[in-house]
Amino acid sequence: MSLVIEGKPQQLRTAVTVLLAEGHLLIEDVPGVGKTVLARSLGRAIDGDFRRIQFTPDLLPSDVTGVSVFNQSTREFEFKRGGVFAHIVLGDEINRASPKTQSALLEAMAESQVSVDGHSYQLARPFMVIATQNPIEMEGTYPLPEAQRDRFMARITMGYPARASEVAMLTHNAAGDRITEVRPVASAGQVSAAATVIRxxxxxxxxxxxxxxxxxxxxxxxxxxxxxxxxxxxxxxxxxxxxxxxxxxxxxxxxxxxxxxxxxxxxxxxxxxxxxxxxxxxxxxxxxxxxxxxxxxxx
Structure with a gap:
């Protein structure tokens, strides 16, 4: 992860700590300081499923959790999984969606399951939501409800990089986005086993x-x-x-x-x-x- 995020060792350590503690992370800061890059790099460092949900004002709760769709051939309803079904879920700019859509994550974050139409579906282990949000002073944002904030194990801010780190970032990214250089260093099973031992x-x-x-x-x-x-x-x-x-x-x-x-x-x-x-x-x-x-x- 440090290959693509210059000069932020404490933020990287906190993200890994929250993952091993089986929690969820909230990253709050102004646009452009590396919130999404941190989440993407952590997702690539684990050999598991990674999904990104771009939160917008028109995003529906079913886009997050999933929806039951009627199958004409079988004449039965089938559950189509939403974006929350992954090991690492990036909720990008979570406070740009309505409070109703934000609340769709509550059950998943608290109980690692999703309930739709009377059926409960277990989520994968490990399961971690990394949500990024802009400060509430920014246009087009909704404040996160207290119940939602309480489900995040930790919150970090990225802050502007030091001058030397920003110069190094320009040098290293001259040939393009370095996120592709991040290779898996652990499987989802290894992370889950480590979390079990830590308990x-x-x-x-x-x-x-x-x-x-x-x-x-x-x-x-x-x-x-x-x-x-x-x-x-x-x-x-x-x-x-x-x-x-x-x-x-x-x-x-x-x-x-x-x-x-x-x-x-x-x-x-x-x-x-x-x-x-x-x-x-x-x-x-x-x-x-x-x-x-x-x-x-x-x-």
């Missing part, structure tokens, strides 16, 4: 208590009118397990929880009007809560 990483009761203390801090903070949900606690624990695994440990320490806490929690929080006027950033508030939360005693 066995030990999380001590004191670490679970630490995670809940951080999440509770978002619910009681005076600058927040909506704190993080219990789902956020679960997501934070799963991400910490992956961070521990990538560090070569089979147990979680507080630093593993802290590493991606901003990315896991900030997008779920709603600052108060006063905090917004004061330009208080949700990520900074999360950092404050972590600093104020007592570390568990090492046993």
């Amino acid at each position: 066995q990483v030990y999380v001590a009761p004191a670490i679970n208590d630490y995670i809940v203390s951080i999440v509770e801090g978002t619910r009681n903070h005076p600058d927040l009118r909506l704190g993080a949900s219990p789902r956020a606690s679960l997501h934070l624990m799963r991400v910490a397990r992956v961070v521990a695994t990538l560090a070569g440990r089979d147990y979680v320490i507080p630093e593993d929880v802290q590493e991606l806490a901003r990315e896991v929690l900030a997008h779920r929080l709603l600052p108060t009007v006063e905090a917004q006027v004061a330009r208080r950033d949700a990520g900074d508030i999360v950092s404050e809560i972590i600093s104020a939360t007592r570390l568990p005693e090492r046993g």
Whole structure:
């Protein structure tokens, strides 16, 4: 992935972490900074199915989940799968579709299945939605519902590249799009097996208590009118397990929880009007809560 995305190692690491934690990723930033390229490169790095759904105002929920079509020859209805049936699904510019279409992803993201006409269809494993969205100030965008945002395990921003990285990008892409150079380095089965093993990483009761203390801090903070949900606690624990695994440990320490806490929690929080006027950033508030939360005693 780093072949085509210059100077963004932390964003790439977060994307892989969310994949191994069996979660979904929201990438929010202005157009043209590499949101779609990151999703495409991750899809090509895995030897599995990758689909892209371009969200537009006229996109229908059935375009996402699928629809039952009457077959004239068999005289029966057949289910035609929608774009969500893949290992990696790119929801490009998700906030350009109507809230109704956005909500079509809710069941798939939460339960890895799709229900159409009274029938449930299981999705492949691993299953990951990578959604890109432009800031809500951009024309033609709809804000994501809170329920939808809460189903994303983490949110990242790409940011403008450093000058040297942008120069290197121009040099490397002189001959064309380098996305074709990304080759699979793991199969879908290997990723799924790795995720299963990571679930066995030990999380001590004191670490679970630490995670809940951080999440509770978002619910009681005076600058927040909506704190993080219990789902956020679960997501934070799963991400910490992956961070521990990538560090070569089979147990979680507080630093593993802290590493991606901003990315896991900030997008779920709603600052108060006063905090917004004061330009208080949700990520900074999360950092404050972590600093104020007592570390568990090492046993």
